[in-house]
Amino acid sequence: MKAHTTTSTGPSLAPPRALYALCVLCASLAGCATLAPHLVAPEVTLTSVRFEGGSLSHQRVRLTAHVYNPNDRAIAVESLTADVELNGMDFASGQTEGPFVLPAQGAYDVVLDVTADMGTGIIALAGRMSHRDLPYRVHGEVHLQRGLVRLLHFSHEGDLRL
Numbered sequence: 001m002k003a004h005t006t007t008s009t010g011p012s013l014a015p016p017r018a019l020y021a022l023c024v025l026c027a028s029l030a031g032c033a034t035l036a037p038h039l040v041a042p043e044v045t046l047t048s049v050r051f052e053g054g055s056l057s058h059q060r061v062r063l064t065a066h067v068y069n070p071n072d073r074a075i076a077v078e079s080l081t082a083d084v085e086l087n088g089m090d091f092a093s094g095q096t097e098g099p100f101v102l103p104a105q106g107a108y109d110v111v112l113d114v115t116a117d118m119g120t121g122i123i124a125l126a127g128r129m130s131h132r133d134l135p136y137r138v139h140g141e142v143h144l145q146r147g148l149v150r151l152l153h154f155s156h157e158g159d160l161r162l
Contacts, residue, residue, distance in 0.1 A: 039075065041152040042102060043068040044082065044138055046160060047109065054118075061092055061116040065138065066109055069102035075144060076101050082112055082140035086160075091136075092116035099145060133159035 045066045052060040063084065069075055081095040094114030102108050139155035 039147075039149050039152060040070050041154040042075070042142055043070065044080070044140075044154050044156050045158055046084070046136060046138055049160065051116075052113075054115075057118055059116045059118050061094075061114050063092070063094070063112045063114055064109055065112060066107055067102060068107045069105060072104055074101055074104050075142075076146060078143040078145045080110060080112070080140065080142050082114075082138050084114065084116075085137040087135055088137075090117065133161055135159055 045068075046063055047066050048064040050062045050064075052062055054060050063082075065080075065082070067080070076099065077096075078099050079096050082093065083090065084092045092114040094112045096110050096112055100108055100110060135157065136159070137155065137157045140153075142152040142154060144150050144152070
């Protein structure tokens, strides 16, 4: 009896079931990419600075920031961390105390408890004594409670009235 042998003349084709599964996977991934929300980082501006005490070198400072959400959906925020520069010099860093919700295309005022370098603050103020305002930059991250996007970076420059 003669054995029947087969010879391969080219690459084997994937079974139709595997090819179908691959197509479904690719379509699903493409669908997720279009459904993922595109969130714009909130706009953060400083509205007040209140010194709470401390030493000559470091002070506890309570900053109030106005946070505006330009998105068409509310954002549940776990925390907001920020670094503040005064007149181009690092001044303070800190974060919000608890979670909050930013309404869609709305605003919320948050309090940040920060530790400030008073040496930098005095130098920044001394350099602006003849002016009525003090340039600042606040930048940091908004940590979201849920969703595909969990971190939004922000940066804003403005002037504090003296």
